[in-house]
Amino acid sequence: MRILLIDDDPFTLKLLGRQLSNLGHMVVAHEQAGEALPRLERNEEVFDAVMCDLRMPEMDGIEFVRHLARIGFTGGLVLVSGEDARILQTSERLAREHGLYVLGALRKPVAPDALQRVMDQQRPRHARPRASASAPLTTAELDRAIAEDRLECHYQPKVSVNSGAVTGVETLARLRQADGTLIYPDRFITTAEEHGLINTLTRAVFAAALPQARLWRDAGLDLHVAVNVSMDDLDDLAFPEYVVREAERAGVPLTSLVLEVTESRLSKNPLLPLDILSRLRLKQVGLSIDDFGTGYSTMTQLRDLPFNELKVDRGFVHSACRDASLCAIFEASLGMARQLGMRSVSEGVEDAADWLFLRASGCDLAQGYYIARPMPAAEVANWVELWAARLPELMGSGT
Ligand SMILES: [Mg+2]
Structure with missing residues (x-):
C-alpha cells in the first residue's frame, strides 16, 4: 500500500516509516499536516491510507481529519497518538462520523504487531450494504x-x-x-x-x-x-x-x-x-x-x-x-x-x-x-x- 504518514516528531516519523516499510508498504512522510494536505487535494497521487498523529503544533490531527472528510478521501485512516486512550477513541469515532474509512487507532509507542493488525484491516469498503x-x-x-x-x-x-x-x-x-x-x-x-x-x-x-x-x-x-x-x-x-x-x-x-x-x-x-x-x-x-x-x-x-x-x-x-x-x-x-x-x-x-x-x-x-x-x-x-x-x-x- 502507498501510505501518507504525518507526525511532527521526526523520530516517530522515522520509526513508523521504517516499521511500515518492513511490512512492505510505500511511505511518504510529512512533519506537517498543512504540507501533506495539498498533496491529497491535488489528487495527482493515489494514497491507500493516511496515518496521522493527533497532537501537532500547526494543524492538529482532528482538523486534518475534517479536511480529509471535506475532500472526500476514500482510503483508510489510521490515527496515532501518545494521548490517553479516550481522546484517541473519541477522535476515531469522530472520523467515522465524518464518513471516513477508519482502519484503527494506535497508541505510541506503536508495537509492530498492533501496526500490522491495523494495516491488515484494509479491505474492500462497503462490504455490507448500508x-x-x-x-x-x-x-x-x-x-x-x-x-x-x-x-x-x-x-x-x-x-x-x-x-x-x-x-x-x-x-x-x-x-x-x-x-x-x-x-x-x-x-x-x-x-x-x-x-x-x-x-x-x-x-x-x-x-x-x-x-x-x-x-x-x-x-x-x-x-x-x-x-x-x-x-x-x-x-x-x-x-x-x-x-x-x-x-x-x-x-x-x-x-x-x-x-x-x-x-x-x-x-x-x-x-x-x-x-x-x-x-x-x-x-x-x-x-x-x-x-x-x-x-x-x-x-x-x-x-x-x-x-x-x-x-x-x-x-x-x-x-x-x-x-x-x-x-x-x-x-x-x-x-x-x-x-x-x-x-x-x-x-x-x-x-x-x-x-x-x-x-x-x-x-x-x-x-x-x-x-x-x-x-x-x-x-x-x-x-x-x-x-x-x-x-x-x-x-x-x-x-
Ligand atoms: Mg428491536
Whole structure:
C-alpha cells in the first residue's frame, strides 16, 4: 500500500516509516499536516491510507481529519497518538462520523504487531450494504406498499450466551419493491411515525408474525417471537386487548410473545404507555426496552415502565472488547439489568471477538450477524440445524 504518514516528531516519523516499510508498504512522510494536505487535494497521487498523529503544533490531527472528510478521501485512516486512550477513541469515532474509512487507532509507542493488525484491516469498503444511504419513503409510497401487501417479515434469531440454545427471534419488517429489492426499516419507520401510519404497520407485522409463531410451535420449535412497537403504538388504551385477541386467534401463548419498545421520541401523554405496558405485562407478555442507551431509551424508562428485558444497543456491544469506554457502559447496563431482575440481550454481535467477550460477560442472550442475519421464516428451521452444528466450536472456546 502507498501510505501518507504525518507526525511532527521526526523520530516517530522515522520509526513508523521504517516499521511500515518492513511490512512492505510505500511511505511518504510529512512533519506537517498543512504540507501533506495539498498533496491529497491535488489528487495527482493515489494514497491507500493516511496515518496521522493527533497532537501537532500547526494543524492538529482532528482538523486534518475534517479536511480529509471535506475532500472526500476514500482510503483508510489510521490515527496515532501518545494521548490517553479516550481522546484517541473519541477522535476515531469522530472520523467515522465524518464518513471516513477508519482502519484503527494506535497508541505510541506503536508495537509492530498492533501496526500490522491495523494495516491488515484494509479491505474492500462497503462490504455490507448500508440501506440508510437512500432517502426515506414518502407517505404515498409507504401507503401504497402497505395497501399492496408488500410488507414482508424477516426473523433474526436470539441465542442463549450460556448454553447456545436458540431462544427466539425478532421480527423485522421489510417492504418488497416492484423490482424485487427490499427496503429496510431505516427508510420507512420515521415516515410511518410522522404520518400516523405506524399503527397500520405494527398491526401488519403482528398479523404476519403471530401465525408464523404458531407454525414454528407446531413444528416443535419453541421460539419467543418479538415484535417491535413504537411509543406511538402505545397511545391506544385498547392495544392490550388487540394483542391478546390476535395471539389467541393465532394460538400463541402470551408468554412467548415479546414486545420490543423503542422510544424514538417522547410520548405526548406519558401515562398512556405506562397504563398499556403495565397491563400487557400483567398478561405476561414480555416487554423489552430496545436500543438501550440511545435516544430516549434511558434510565427514566427503566424506572417508570415494567420492562422485563433490556436490549443493550449494538453501539455498546460491537467492539466493546477493544474499547474501554464501550466496555464500561456495556457492563453498567448489564449490571442494571441484573439488579432489576431483567433478562439482558446484546444486539450487534458481529464477530468472534464480540462473541467471546459476551461469553465472559454474563449477558443472557445474544443477537447479531455473527450468529445469524435476519432471514425469511422459511429458512429458520434450517438455520437452527446449522447453528447446532456450529455450537461445539462456539461453546468450546472462550470462558
Ligand atoms: Mg428491536
